[in-house]
Amino acid sequence: MRGGKISRREFLGVARSAAIAGIVAAGIVGGIAGYVGGSSAAPPRTITTTTTVAGAAQTVTETRTVTQTVTGAAEPLRVGYVYVGPVGDYGWSYAHDMGRRWADAHFGLPVKSFYRESVPEAEVGSAIETLIDEGAKLIFTTSFGYMDATAEYAAKYPDRYFVHISGYRSGAAGNAPENMSAAFAEFYQLYYLNGLAAGAVTETGVVGYVGAYPIPEVVRHINAFVLGANYAYKKRTGKNIKAHVTWIFSWYAPAEARKAAIALIEEKSCDVLAFTEDTPSVLQVAEEYWKKGRRVWSFSHYSDMREYGPNAHLTGQIVNWGPIYLDFYRMVATNSWISVDIWTRIGDYMPYRWRRPVEQSTAGRPEGTVYLAPLNPVIPSEWQILIKQRYEEMKELLFEPFSVEGNLGEPIRDQNGEVRIRAGERADHDMLWNMDWLVEYIEEPLPRA
Template sequence: MKSGKISRREFLGVARNVAIAGVVAAGAVGALAGYLGGSSAAPPRTVTTTRTVAGAAQTITATKTVTQTVAGAAELLKVGYVYVGPVGDYGWSYGHDRGRRWADEHFGLPVKSFYRESVPEAEVGSAIETLMDEGAKLIFTTSFGYMDATAEYAEKYPDHYFVHISGYRSGAAGNAPENMSAAFAEFYQLYYLNGLAAGAMTETGVVGYVGAYPIPEVVRHINAFVLGANYAYKERTGKNIKAHVNWIFKWVGPDDARKAAIALIEEKNCDVLAFTEDTPAVLQVAEEYQKKGRKVWSFSHYSDMRDYGPNAHLTGQIANWGPIYLDFYRMVATNSWIPVDIWARIGDYMPYRWRKPVEQSTAGQPEGVVYLAPLNPAIPSKWQLLIKQRYEEMKELLFEPFSVEGNLGEPIRDQNGEVRIKAGERADHDMLWSMDWFVEYIEEPLPKV
């Protein structure tokens, strides 16, 4: 699990390559954008596309030159989406539908997209069939449970393109056909920044987390949040943060999230609550306490939720899936498909990925695929500056939450006191993707399921 570690020096080398590749890619994207924005009677020309897929430990840069002849008007691209929930859920499926509309809007060529919502995982096959009947050439399946069926259909229909969200099977990983890619918008860096805000604001020194399921994705988000909270709180007071986790065993369950949040506040005196649940219920609870005169804070999740807690909202993590989708639209439209396994973090899908000075930081503004929700002015300016600095540094992967730098120079220990990440180490993709331990500051054991 800990294999594939690299030293900081090597990492910087990788980061430099990424930056260079980024510049090349930006140029190529610019050229492509200019090309796409041109008149429909464009003369035949050669397009070079460069794609960069960066992880902490692995960097794959694939360059492919495609010569194509475009004569007359571009062909209409038809894209199909399969959603696991209703588009009105305000969380996951709503986010994907917003991404779909964003990609359609920014594509610049004729495109028609359509979707099937609330598709049970067992019925994804027939949903894909009906989308193909309508002419969809590119199909996005947006739930982990759709993964195997998507791979099956990719095998069956090699002339169609498939992108699966939140899974690990793709042509790039070698465990699916070449016409299948994988993509995910990763939040753990943003959860760490939320944690910094939490540690800066907490008066009780106790923070809470309403979790959906004890799976690696949620566990690494909880750990990142708690590490951030401990960083800021310990720097402020010299004491370690205390963190509590309450599980609801649902992705969508506003009334359960409410009960869990109230238990954290009233039972354990938590005054900052983060959550993984697809509605603003926890933020609404925090807002109710604020109105009663008790300072309780919470965050946005997936969408900007400030309207649901104008006083209680500190910041949060927001995803715009649009740029990922747009990338695939372009690949299919220009016949330049390469199977990829995209893990989009801060800095990815931005026009350029080098950091800005803190004063000009874009933290809190929409950019790229994952970005920070606007910062509440109630956060002391010292901590706002640190949040912005870390946000900018993470664009270049110069800072990693799961490293001793993220924990005030201390090694990161689990609840048994075992050192999981020591000086000079960073968590890599594999470690993050299989995280099954809690950091030492969390009081409850991790449920085994």
């Protein structure tokens, strides 16, 4: 997660992720035994056996030499994780811990993983040290603010492997040691689909967003959500959507998220709320309004949160970090490590990543590393069809939210009216990774440091 000045680098796309899987598959058969075999051949031993042959005049003594193999216990791969929040937040850190468990379960070999939770970004170094003391060979650090310390410890411990989540430093990028990689599971496409759902159901024409920090990751998610909402609402009514953003300056702050959500509903007339805060608090507020007879909608975030808002839940963005983690487990276990920078989107790590017909769409089903939560039947059928169509098209990048096509054929402008994306253009990796502007439909300016 996720802030600070971002350096530009070449857009790696989804092909890099596919390359990793190929490298891993090629090396796994020969390498696994070397890491966890734990067996050795004992010196030859002379074994004397006595055999009685029926009908023979005497007992026959036979001497033979055999080689016995003594097998030791397999050595488990030891993997450490550092989380910025509690594993029970039901959001960011919870999703990472579910990914850890998924990777452990699918590795197929002995593995021992352990974690440190609720680690402030300034204290990640000491957490890494404790994981190394426990013998961790592979370490995942899962918050943007952990990035520089992760690079520092990668340099300090060249015999260990490090993966930083949501940052931009890696050996592959040339700005960190070769034993450090970067990875992220990206949501902007799913936020656009959430926006389509929001624009399809809003009655006030006003949507809200509870934001954590005004950094590029959150900004692009807000922009994607609002672009989707404007597309659907304007298609329905001919009017532009109005969007409000409240910043709480925290990743894990359920009380602040709750307060912000209520204010957006009561003071701004928002009836659909998205958020980047690592608990179901905003969805719970929406559900409370339903019980009071007022329709307010919200979403899942990182995990399936439907139980917290059975009426208010529209859809949402869900992540499975497990396949990403599993690739790194395999690289370390097979001694086939290469530093990579991967950024997964809709379609990546799916068994069948290609577009399907709308009637066969997998939207709303668990698959890959990022996927859409189930669609609430309240979303009108014509918009469910479009959401499924876009979901399928995005598997092959046939459609991208940050394009004129994603904005009803109009150029995408910022709050100052400056055109940011013109006809024939799409936001590339650098624009998305460095996004520091809000689209014109948002009322509040972006906070500046």
